[in-house]
Amino acid sequence: MKRLLLPCLLVALLSGCRHYTIDSNPQGLRVVINDIEQGDTPTSYFCWASDGFDLVVYPPANAQWDAYERDGKRIVSTFIDEPQGKYIKGERSPSGTILFDFVTSEYPRPDTPEGWTLLRESLRADAATTTRRTRLHTFPD
Numbered sequence: 001m002k003r004l005l006l007p008c009l010l011v012a013l014l015s016g017c018r019h020y021t022i023d024s025n026p027q028g029l030r031v032v033i034n035d036i037e038q039g040d041t042p043t044s045y046f047c048w049a050s051d052g053f054d055l056v057v058y059p060p061a062n063a064q065w066d067a068y069e070r071d072g073k074r075i076v077s078t079f080i081d082e083p084q085g086k087y088i089k090g091e092r093s094p095s096g097t098i099l100f101d102f103v104t105s106e107y108p109r110p111d112t113p114e115g116w117t118l119l120r121e122s123l124r125a126d127a128a129t130t131t132r133r134t135r136l137h138t139f140p141d
Helices: 002-014 060-072 113-136
Strands: 017-027 030-033 036-040 043-048 053-056 076-080 083-086 095-102 105-106
Touching: 017 053, 030 105, 036 043, 036 076, 076 113, 105 113
Parallel strands: 017 095
Antiparallel strands: 017 043, 030 036, 030 053, 053 083, 076 105
C-alpha cells in the first residue's frame, strides 16, 4: 500500500502542471515572463494550470539579423522591430510551443545575376506594400 502512495501523489502533483516551449524566428531572442528575464529562445517554462502569465519576446539586434541572414543564406526584406507580447491563460492554454515570428518577408540569397534582378523586384514590391500600409494607418494631425 505504501508503494502506491508515492506514485499517486506524484501524478496528482504533476497533473496540474503546464509546460511551454517559447520559440522565435529568428532564435536567440530575449524572453521575459512576468517581468523576470528567462533567457533566450528557445526556452522552457513550467507553471500550474490555474496560473496565467505575461510573456514578452524582444526583437533581434542588428548583429542578430546579420547572423540570421548570413547563416541561413537569405535576405530579410521586412520584419517586426518591436517587442511582441502575449498573456497566456494557463487553464485555457494546453502545454505546447508558443512561437513569435519577427520575420514577415524573406528571400533566399540568389546565386545568379537573374536571381539578383528578381530579388530587387521583390524588395521593391515589399517596399511599395509597406508604404501603402503606412499610408493606410497614418492619421492626419
